[in-house]
Amino acid sequence: MTQYSRVSGSVGLITLKNPPVNQLSAVVRHGIVDTVQKALSDPKVKSVVICGQNGMFCGGADIKEFQTLANMRGPPLIPMIHSIEAADKPVVAAIEGGAFGGGLELALGCHYRIAHSKAKVGLPEVTLGLLPAAGGSQRLPRLIGVPAALSLITTGRHITAAEALQLGLVDQVADHNTVDAAVKFALSVAGQSLDARRISNFQCPPVPNMDALFEDVMQKVRTTARGAIAPIACVQAVRAAATLPYTQGMQREKELMATLFTSGQARALQYCFFAQRVVGRWSMPSGARWDTSKGRPIHKAAVIGLGTMGRGITVALAQTGLSVVAVETQEKQFMEAKKAVSNMLERGAKRSGKPLAHGKITYSQSLQAVADVDLVIEAVFEDMGLKKKVFQQLSAVCKPGTFLCTNTSTLDVDELASQTHQPELVVGMHFFAPAHIMKLLEVVYGPRSSPELVAVVMELGKKMGKVSVAVGNCRGFVGNRMLKPYRDQAYFLLEEGATPQLIDQALEEFGFAMGAFKVSDLSGLDVGWKVRKEEGLVQPGGGSGKSARIRNGVRYSPLGDLMCEQGRFGQKTGRGWYQYDKPGSRDARPDPWMHSFLEEYRARHGLVARRISNQEVLERCLYAMINEGFRVLEDGIAAGPEDIDIIYVFGYGWPRHRGGPMFYANMVGLEIVLERLEHYAQANPDMPTLQPCSLLRKLVASGSPPVNKWKEVIKNVRSQL
Numbered sequence: 142m143t144q145y146s147r148v149s150g151s152v153g154l155i156t157l158k159n160p161p162v163n164q165l166s167a168v169v170r171h172g173i174v175d176t177v178q179k180a181l182s183d184p185k186v187k188s189v190v191i192c193g194q195n196g197m198f199c200g201g202a203d204i205k206e207f208q209t210l211a212n213m214r215g216p217p218l219i220p221m222i223h224s225i226e227a228a229d230k231p232v233v234a235a236i237e238g239g240a241f242g243g244g245l246e247l248a249l250g251c252h253y254r255i256a257h258s259k260a261k262v263g264l265p266e267v268t269l270g271l272l273p274a275a276g277g278s279q280r281l282p283r284l285i286g287v288p289a290a291l292s293l294i295t296t297g298r299h300i301t302a303a304e305a306l307q308l309g310l311v312d313q314v315a316d317h318n319t320v321d322a323a324v325k326f327a328l329s330v331a332g333q334s335l336d337a338r339r340i341s342n343f344q345c346p347p348v349p350n351m352d353a354l355f356e357d358v359m360q361k362v363r364t365t366a367r368g369a370i371a372p373i374a375c376v377q378a379v380r381a382a383a384t385l386p387y388t389q390g391m392q393r394e395k396e397l398m399a400t401l402f403t404s405g406q407a408r409a410l411q412y413c414f415f416a417q418r419v420v421g422r423w424s425m426p427s428g429a430r431w432d433t434s435k436g437r438p439i440h441k442a443a444v445i446g447l448g449t450m451g452r453g454i455t456v457a458l459a460q461t462g463l464s465v466v467a468v469e470t471q472e473k474q475f476m477e478a479k480k481a482v483s484n485m486l487e488r489g490a491k492r493s494g495k496p497l498a499h500g501k502i503t504y505s506q507s508l509q510a511v512a513d514v515d516l517v518i519e520a521v522f523e524d525m526g527l528k529k530k531v532f533q534q535l536s537a538v539c540k541p542g543t544f545l546c547t548n549t550s551t552l553d554v555d556e557l558a559s560q561t562h563q564p565e566l567v568v569g570m571h572f573f574a575p576a577h578i579m580k581l582l583e584v585v586y587g588p589r590s591s592p593e594l595v596a597v598v599m600e601l602g603k604k605m606g607k608v609s610v611a612v613g614n615c616r617g618f619v620g621n622r623m624l625k626p627y628r629d630q631a632y633f634l635l636e637e638g639a640t641p642q643l644i645d646q647a648l649e650e651f652g653f654a655m656g657a658f659k660v661s662d663l664s665g666l667d668v669g670w671k672v673r674k675e676e677g678l679v680q681p682g683g684g685s686g687k688s689a690r691i692r693n694g695v696r697y698s699p700l701g702d703l704m705c706e707q708g709r710f711g712q713k714t715g716r717g718w719y720q721y722d723k724p725g726s727r728d729a730r731p732d733p734w735m736h737s738f739l740e741e742y743r744a745r746h747g748l749v750a751r752r753i754s755n756q757e758v759l760e761r762c763l764y765a766m767i768n769e770g771f772r773v774l775e776d777g778i779a780a781g782p783e784d785i786d787i788i789y790v791f792g793y794g795w796p797r798h799r800g801g802p803m804f805y806a807n808m809v810g811l812e813i814v815l816e817r818l819e820h821y822a823q824a825n826p827d828m829p830t831l832q833p834c835s836l837l838r839k840l841v842a843s844g845s846p847p848v849n850k851w852k853e854v855i856k857n858v859r860s861q862l
């Protein structure tokens with residue numbers, strides 16, 4: 142709703158009131174239309190201020206209304222904003238908190254904008270698969286120029302009030318009460334001509350070499366968009382602003398929006414927006430929940446093992462302002478880690494403009510140094526024997542009540558918990574490399590983990606700027622468990638006739654940041670080799686004949702093992718599925734050696750190469766992964782499909798505009814996914830991961846409900862188990 146009052150004698154004050162972010166729902170738009178009319182027709186009112194309640198101007202259109210066109214009743218935004226701009230009394234936007242999307246477009250329709258120094262503004266529509274289609278794509282370039290508008294609209298980034306002032310997006314920045322400042326300002330401009338204040342009348346500031354600029358930006362956007370269409374439409378809309386009169390530009394904005402609005406990508410991106418918030422409302426099978434479990438403050442933390450992960454975790458903790466004790470036993474690693482952490486902190490400080498967090502870290506080569514910390518994160522080698530020993534030592538050294546966390550990527554968290562005096566105080570904190578940059582944190586609880594600890598760790602994740610997802614304990618948890626069948630299929634396809642390039646290209650065209658083989662080269666083939674050796678799966682030389690490709694009764698590809706035997710560990714050795722200029726280089730080039738290696742391998746195993754289509758690559762890799770996702774849901778390891786999707790979008794390079802694997806399955810059609818899995822399972826009876834999961838069958842039998850209704854079917858399936 143919207144509140145109206147007259148203040149300081151002659152200022153009409155319109156306050157948007159719609160928690161949580163004063164989003165422009167139909168009722169608010171009604172309110173704005175009515176109150177603006179009231180203010181303009183009241184002779185005592187000489188100027189108008191629009192503000193929002195509870196320190197927030199406006200979070201934009203109500204995204205929930207976008208679910209169906211039928212939801213979008215009420216006055217449309219565009220004429221509403223035009224009538225404000227056309228008013229003959231000055232209208233001032235008082236921006237506290239933030240003005241985003243339609244909220245900023247409303248402010249751009251006002252004649253003046255005053256922002257609080259802590260406020261942020263932006264046009265984030267692109268992140269929802271849309272463009273600023275309430276005139277934003279046409280007014281912003283006219284106000285701040287084409288290059289700056291392109292940067293804001295194609296990225297959706299939020300900027301500070303100071304940057305907005307510098308760009309000319311706001312007229313004044315207030316340090317104290319913004320509404321008071323706006324009212325004062327409104328009094329001072331009452332009666333003044335508004336001719337030069339209506340942005341739709343402006344010409345876009347001229348740009349030298351405009352064609353070249355747009356070509357360059359379009360090229361960059363196409364490269365980074367990974368198949369997303371909204372950033373491209375955003376460039377096209379700004380181009381219309383730069384080249385067409387306002388009314389024609391608005392027509393173009395409308396046409397482009399019509400295409401985006403009903404696209405699957407917009408649905409996927411809006412699903413991700415809400416899914417990201419859903420995962421914060423975690424629950425455990427015991428019934429413990431985010432809103433009934435309280436954590437306690439952490440003042441001092443420790444990291445054990447300063448290799449690749451420990452260094453990043455130390456930085457991430459220090460950047461939250463915590464005191465950190467960093468422990469590494471090997472002298473060489475100890476010295477290198479100190480230097481590396483210091484460099485990472487310096488780079489972080491430069492990037493963020495925040496002060497260095499150096500002083501908060503103390504280094505030690507002894508576990509005794511962690512005696513007084515509140516929380517420990519262990520990041521030593523992925524070796525159960527070693528980790529068990531470390532947990533026994535931690536349990537003896539740490540003060541009672543210390544939370545003990547492991548960064549293991551696959552091992553059993555419960556087994557580690559059972560090494561300690563207080564197993565309820567142990568969880569997994571699974572970071573992703575590089576740990577100070579990657580946004581995902583899988584929080585792995587066991588049957589004995591205390592809700593208090595889960596609350597503490599979820600909160601700590603938030604402080605580190607992570608998207609934290611609470612999941613149950615099983616091998617590989619959610620992310621790595623689902624990755625295994627995906628990777629296995631990629632290997633099997635190589636055996637059957639594909640090349641690493643063919644598979645990676647299909648996956649990258651789908652939108653993955655990197656294909657399966659480039660990821661494997663990046664993380665190192667030796668990591669999986671070590672695990673497979675420990676599991677007794679590796680036979681030197683790979684064996685020969687069909688039986689060599691069956692281990693424990695299921696299909697197995699020894700290709701990765703053979704690569705490792707040849708020292709091809711990936712980027713670190715300069716050779717892997719691709720070749721690199723030198724060890725450590727990142728520029729992957731196809732390696733002709735691979736061709737003869739695969740030919741010889743196929744001959745040895747009696748395999749005849751066949752043509753593999755992109756469609757088969759996608760169906761086998763993605764549907765195998767999705768099938769495992771259904772098993773994860775059935776087993777209760779993830780609370781809902783949103784948890785899986787957010788893990789994949791933030792941790793595994795899944796294209797956000799496809800919404801995550803489970804949302805994607807829903808978009809493709811569950812009956813189609815089921816039919817294709819049945820087809821591939823029949824052709825490959827030795828690949829049990831292709832056998833459709835019973836939850837998938839149940840969902841199809843229940844009429845393939847939309848993803849937000851799966852939980853009901855899952856509940857039924859679990860209650861029958």
Ligand SMILES: CC(C)(COP(=O)(O)OP(=O)(O)OC[C@H]1O[C@@H](n2cnc3c(N)ncnc32)[C@H](O)[C@@H]1OP(=O)(O)O)[C@@H](O)C(=O)NCCC(=O)NCCSC(=O)CC(=O)CCCCCCCCCCCCC(=O)O
Nearest residue numbers: 161164200201202203204241242243265274275399402418
């Ligand atoms: C605002 C924030 C920065 C606040 O952040 P924070 O404090 O961290 O809180 P959150 O946890 O994020 O959010 C709290 C709570 O609020 C909910 N929420 C936030 N924003 C919105 C919103 N805009 N709508 C609804 N709900 C919102 C959020 O979900 C949380 O609730 P919970 O889920 O219950 O936990 C941050 O929230 C933020 O960034 N918000 C989003 C800002 C944003 O992206 N705004 C842009 C929205 S899109 C927009 O404005 C577009 C337009 O205005 C254009 C409209 C033009 C319309 C024209 C339509 C033409 C259609 C043509 C079709 C033709 C087809 C045909 O005819 O065929």
Ligand SMILES: NC(=O)C1=CN([C@@H]2O[C@H](COP(=O)(O)OP(=O)(O)OC[C@H]3O[C@@H](n4cnc5c(N)ncnc54)[C@H](O)[C@@H]3O)[C@@H](O)[C@H]2O)C=CC1
Nearest residue numbers: 446447448449450469470471474520521522523549550574
């Ligand atoms: N590398 C990756 O991409 C990811 C790794 N992980 C997990 O993180 C953990 C660490 O992995 P990395 O950092 O890659 O390993 P790493 O090999 O780079 O580092 C491990 C470090 O632990 C040290 N260490 C060994 N025993 C120790 C002890 N008793 N006390 C103190 N330090 C000790 C080693 O000297 C080494 O510096 C593993 O469990 C791994 O599975 C999790 C996510 C991603």
